[in-house]
Amino acid sequence: MKCIVLDSSHKDGIALVELREPIPEAWEVKVKISAAALNHRDQWCREQKYPNLKDGIILGSDGAGEVVEVGKQVDKSWLGKEVLINPAKNWGEDPAAQGSDFSILGMPEHGTFAEYCCVPADRVHQKPEHLDYLKAAALPLCGVTAFRATMVQGQVKKDDKVLVTGFGGGVAQMAAQFALSKGARVFVTSGATWKLEKAVAMGAEAGYLYHSESWTDEAMANTNGFDLIIDSAMGPTVNDLMDVVRPGGRIVFYGATLGNIQELNARKLFWKQVTLKGTTMGSDKDFQEMLAWVSHHRLIPTVDAVFPLSSALLAFEKMKNSDQMGKLVLQINPPSED
Incomplete structure (x- = not known):
């Protein structure tokens, strides 16, 4: 599958590469990513300004797409669902602040700038009906x-x-x-x-x-x-x-x-x-309440521009120059016409 990885040896700091499609663990779902959005943390990773960086890691925290495979411990009713991904992992038990194991999808673990992404089943939520994949992908990290x-x-x-x-x-x-x-x-x-x-x-x-x-x-x-x-x-x-x-x-x-x-x-x-x-991102409760509020009030994230995965560098450069109004989105697996 095609994906964007961190590559400190490359003059651009990132590279478009082919990797083997991931296989979901028992507790995971595999999402065919339709769209993924950039965040400043992706650019900071590219600039080597983020902690715990590892070359070869797929960047990207925000993503939306279709569940195409589930692990053996996951309810099969998720298959075919249109979902977006909560990129926050291991918030912890204290609603006041994240715990020491808190991490964000896309570094140091593989993220969403890829044709497929495997995440724990509790990280996916049904996409708000009023949002298409491009706008749904723009929501998770900035929304919460x-x-x-x-x-x-x-x-x-x-x-x-x-x-x-x-x-x-x-x-x-x-x-x-x-x-x-x-x-x-x-x-x-x-x-x-x-x-x-x-x-x-x-x-x-x-x-x-x-x-x-x-x-x-x-x-x-x-x-x-x-x-x-x-x-x-x-x-x-x-x-x-x-x-x-x-x-x-x-x-x-x-x-x-x-x-x-x-x-x-x-x-x-x-x-x-x-x-x-x-403040920082948010707990799982914050994320669920955010989605409910967005759905009830039919809020729509502002998308500045959409790029194909092959033009991800242009999106990164636009973010670097602060030229955007709203989110920059990569369209990875466009929806079929039928």
Whole structure:
């Protein structure tokens, strides 16, 4: 089967290769992958910036397709089902945080950028009926991350003023959708005007260019402070967020693309009674509740572009350059015409 593997010896850091089709273990299902979506972790693996890297591992965490084979311990009713894959493994018993055995499909274990993928049967869920394979593949990792950040850790409520920073990435656009579907008032930041316009078209009230020195003043003039901020940058920008969060507000962050916080205005943090909370993907319960919410509200992940598996490098380069609005998807086994 054709697949994309990590290859540090290759000038591109990845390679399209042929491997033998996997055979499911007794507790696994074999999924014929119709579509798989990129995440930043795939690009970070390519750049050798992720822990526990191994050459020859099939990349990819998100995937959707059809169950074509089951292990001997798996209910045969899964055969032929259209599914998407929960890429989180071994969350553990504590809903508050993942355990030490937690891992994500696609490194250090084979992932979804392949024609076939074997996963434990409890990692597959029926695809939401309103989503085709391309959009279903775009949902799992960004969906559960955004759901946990917004709904679980952020405890968003109707009429909350919510700021989603860095609008354009997969998690950010889903966080905005979750907040809107909860009845919150949504605002965004981005480095590109056209992405702000997309956000407003999706239902956001306003957007701010985070490169502008006056964006915090504009935001405060419009809102008088945000109840909840969903962020993935951290670094030096955290003090801007401290300026625009209202007293008693919450800042939830799921990444640190700008690095660690070098300076934090601790006095403002405690005087404004602000909660600063970290989050990551999510538990199995979070994933199930996310799918139910997406299905009930018929939410649709934003797909920026679709590439064949043979053009995966183009998708990686687009992600590297932050050119996308939403998810980048690889179409691997297109659905038949009949």
